[in-house]
Amino acid sequence: EKETRIESVDFQVGRTGRITPVANLTPVQLDGTTVSRVTLHNKAFIEELDARVGDVVRLHKSGGIIPEILRVVKEKRTGEEAPIVFPNRCPECKAELVEDGKIHRCPNPLCPAKAFQQLRHWASRRAMDVQGLGDKLIEQLLEKGLVKDAADLYRLGKEDLAGLERMGEKSAENLLAQLEASKGRGLERALYGLGIPQVGEALARTLARRFGTIEKLMEAGEEELEAVPDVGPITAAEIRRALADKRMRDLIRRLQAAGVSFEARQAQAAEQPLAGLTFVLTGELSRPRAEVKEELEALGAKVAGSVSRKTSYVVAGPGAGSKLAKARQLGVPVLDEAGLAALLAERGAAG
Structure with a gap:
């Protein structure tokens, strides 16, 4: 723990419109890094803490x-x-804020x-x-x-980009090619990109698998x-x-008109040979772990971060430690990469 002082407070506006107060602190070293916000x-x-500008506060790293x-x-x-006076109006556009529980x-x-x-967020x-x-280009x-x-974004042409700072012809062509390629990322990525509250990457993927198209998702009760x-x-x-909002529906309609796909790229339920299985990855694998995780999830599996009695298989590479020990203790089957490949082949999921 360290002590520092609140010098001022900024109010930031997030992509969902949420207003978040951020304290600017006298910079202090904490666990190897300089903390200033x-x-x-x-x-x-703020009220529970009874914090004020000028207060000395105790910090730690959660x-x-x-x-x-x-x-x-x-x-x-x-x-x-x-x-610390919480604003009644948006710091950016001055619209009157609405309260949603503890959130403004x-x-x-x-x-x-x-x-x-x-x-x-959409471009991330x-x-x-x-x-x-990037940020500078979005600002421009x-x-x-x-x-x-x-x-x-999908209506932009070379002539629109030509007058922008540090945007030459080649850069403009590359950006337009990236935008064109993004149209085919599929429902799971587009759904995440829309920034619906509570819908992160994993849930966007689950919803895409379950409903297949944005139309079916919008019809769901x-x-x-x-x-x-x-x-x-x-x-x-x-x-x-979120999906009943007229503005959101209009945005989706215009994205579709521009050629953005709102259909799932992931295998549908009948084509998910690993549906119902839970895997845990540990140790050094021959491919990036995120890549293996994505492949397993695309085939219907769930990839968890810890081993439990509900774990179907642990895929272990060299250097596997406590997760491997826990799997053996619980009697969870352990596979090396060759064993995983054999399992995929057995279930008709080999690439």
């Missing part, structure tokens, strides 16, 4: 990674500390801050993977009014959604609310 989460957290304020050192207050959101669909974050490697569409496209949302693994009542309601 830390999230204050929401208005309720899980050894994420800086977090533990408490305010109130005995060091001087009387000059100032209250900007409801304006055209808020510039939301647009930037949404475009950044794990979503549509549009290489070359928004400032010049060339795009307002993801669908507008909350009861049908709750039947999907890892979807509870809150997540089901969020998905329904």
